[in-house]
Amino acid sequence: MSSLVIIDSECANLSSIFKAAEKVFLEPLISDDPQVIASADAIIFPGVGSFAHAASLISKKKLTTSLHDAIAAGKPFLGICLGMQLLFSKSEESSLSGNNQPDEGLNAIPGEVRRFPEGLPVPHVGWNKVNPVCEHPLFAGLNDGAYFYFTHSYYALPEKKDYILGLTEYGISFTSAVYRGNLYGVQFHPEKSGQAGLQLLSNFGKIIAGNRQIKTEF
Amino acid sequence: MLAKRIIPCLDVQDGRVVKGTRFLNLRDAGDPVERASFYNREGADELVFLDITASVEKRQTIIDVVEKTANAVFIPLTVGGGIDNLDFMQELLQSGADKVSLNTAALQNPELIQAGAQRFGSQCIVVAIDAKRVEVSSSGSDDLKWEVFTHGGRNPAGRDAVEWAVTAEKLGAGEILLTSMDADGTLDGYDTALLAAVAGAVNIPVIASGGAGNLEHLYEALTNGQAHAVLAASILHYGTYSIADIKEYLTAKGIPVRPVNID
Secondary structure (H helix, E strand, O other): OEEEEEEOOOOOOOHHHHHHHOOOOOOEEOOOOOOHHOOOOOEEEEOOHHHHHHHHHHOOOOOOOHHHHHHHHOOEEEEEEEHHHHHHHOOOOHHHOOOOOOOEEEOOOEEEEEEEOOOOOOOOOEEEEEEOOOOHHOOOOOOEEEEEEEEOOOOEEEEOOOHHEEEEEEEOOOOOEEEEEEEEEOOOOOOHHHHHHHHHHHHHHHHHHHHHHHHHHH | OOEEEEEEEEEEEEEEEEEOOOOOOOEEEHHHHHHHHHHHOOOOOOOEEEEEEOOHHHHHHHHHHHHHHHHHHHOOEEOOOOOOHHHHHOOOOOOOOOEEEEEEHHHHOHHHHHHHHHHHHHHEEEEEEEEEEEEEOOOEEEEEEEEEOOOOOEEEEEHHHHHHHHHHHHOOOEEEEEEOOOOOOOOOOHHHHHHHHHHOOOOOOEEEEOOOOHHHHHHHHOOOOOOOEEEHHHHHHHOOOOOOHHHHHHHHHHHHHHOOOOO
């Protein structure tokens, strides 16, 4: 039996992600056990709250290596919201909060996480359009400009345009979806984005199934 | 562009949806899970449950309702009513709620907002404000004031609504759910002066509540009232308008809304 592991990042939306993944017939497992993560076929990495808190929790739980290994092995990996931001090199959230807390992410996607410019109401809360920049299986069956639910004050800025999968307008145009090989990140909450969100999770399920098939063929 | 949100509000008492006028005369308006699923299919952007029984013994009732709703509906779900501690917040969030709405307990103990925001993130913490116009004695003054009330509108809190909203934002609230007690259930329109006063003073989204009777009222709240979202109960529960009617109207008036899914 193959497994999809939702990383137990102790965040408030774990159960919502679990329920939504179940709804699209994935059979998720919530875990923070490095061995369980090592044997997983695919990972969902959720997060809400502060960057520093989440980054410390990952190192406290000794998950850094397992997460790096899963990404290096090319396992389908989906970071959601703060989980997406943590894929990047660093965030300016900690320094802006005026503390000396950790500001380094997993560095799986080179780039930085920044705060929305002054003058824009933050958090950016509500439904906004995601425009995929290319055709990709993660957005299969979804209209360009489909609406997804967001709630965040920081956004990711990848070093290379090649990593951008989707863009959203909120005062500025920001990266709302990224990818690098089988590694994906979405700034919005597919688990709370109604039919569009379920479609995206179901697409992620197909990517997992496809990946599994490739592995068996070899 | 960020869409304006249409949020059906379900007042839940003993596990049933009810709706009253000016916080009184409650009438039955259906089963919460059925209503939630219905509004989700109709294109609601979010849902709010306000548990108006909220007696400690009946806490489990709302948790069951949240759990069942979250299994069926995949849009943001806010729950309020009698939430006065972090453990209860956590229980609700684990049952599938996305946000908790704090009202009386936050006024009695403002640190609750801060503690909730630190533990769960500001995006989880909605501060609900029930406000009522204060008669300003100085004649000819258009300096409007609103006082905050607690306990479902029964007790004056002795605080100014705008000042309290600003304080709540500083403490870490992610959104303000602003109900005009004068307008609630009257179908005469939102108190747009109240909305504009609060929305102009804070940098977080304000959700307009209380008084929606027709489509123009919703438009007014989102434009003159500067609200990011509108909460509506009566006009939806009794079928006066569908979410599709609302969104079609607002779209025609140039307000960005998430289109209703036809599937």
